Amino acid sequence: MAASVIGDLLADPQLLLRLNPCLTFERLECLSDGRLRADFANESNGMRLATEIEVLAGTAPARLTLRYAAGIKRETRLGVTSIASGARIEVTEVYAAADTSDAESRLGEVDRSLLPWVAALRRHLLREARWGFLPGYAWWSRRFWPSMTPGQRRVAWLLIWTTALEFVVFAAVLAIYLSAGG
Numbered sequence: 001m002a003a004s005v006i007g008d009l010l011a012d013p014q015l016l017l018r019l020n021p022c023l024t025f026e027r028l029e030c031l032s033d034g035r036l037r038a039d040f041a042n043e044s045n046g047m048r049l050a051t052e053i054e055v056l057a058g059t060a061p062a063r064l065t066l067r068y069a070a071g072i073k074r075e076t077r078l079g080v081t082s083i084a085s086g087a088r089i090e091v092t093e094v095y096a097a098a099d100t101s102d103a104e105s106r107l108g109e110v111d112r113s114l115l116p117w118v119a120a121l122r123r124h125l126l127r128e129a130r131w132g133f134l135p136g137y138a139w140w141s142r143r144f145w146p147s148m149t150p151g152q153r154r155v156a157w158l159l160i161w162t163t164a165l166e167f168v169v170f171a172a173v174l175a176i177y178l179s180a181g182g
Helices: 003-011 013-018 100-109 114-131 137-147 150-179
Strands: 023-030 036-042 047-057 063-068 073-083 086-095
Touching: 003 013, 003 114, 013 023, 013 036, 013 047, 013 063, 013 137, 023 150, 086 114, 114 137
Parallel strands: none
Antiparallel strands: 023 036, 036 047, 047 063, 063 073, 073 086
């Protein structure tokens, strides 16, 4: 996996957040000082959150920290390290300490989308490595596709696969017709 693809991903925190398949953004915009303003629904815990996110690039080139101004989650730290077979993505979430009497009531606020998000990041990076050479693919995978909500992406995949299957069936029927001397 090319280091530039990973570097591009960490350099675009909006893309990183939009790739999370459990977050439906009503608004995600960059403020003048480099922070982000986000208003989203999280399907993994059923919570809605409006917050500002401070974006901090790490000292190493492949490190990024997102600090949240509201909610129980305080930080998301992303790091990429090179390994022999490619790269390792490390994502760590830091939550606010809660006293023991309040901990049970706030358990429902915990973001359960970490594993689906990391899986989506992995799929995105693998697709970039495989198809990134195609003209227009960067626009498709970095701008158009992430701008859709997760539900719209699921419907789009369903339509894409249905259309591909219809084409295969059409080609098979046409081949049978032509081979029968039609």
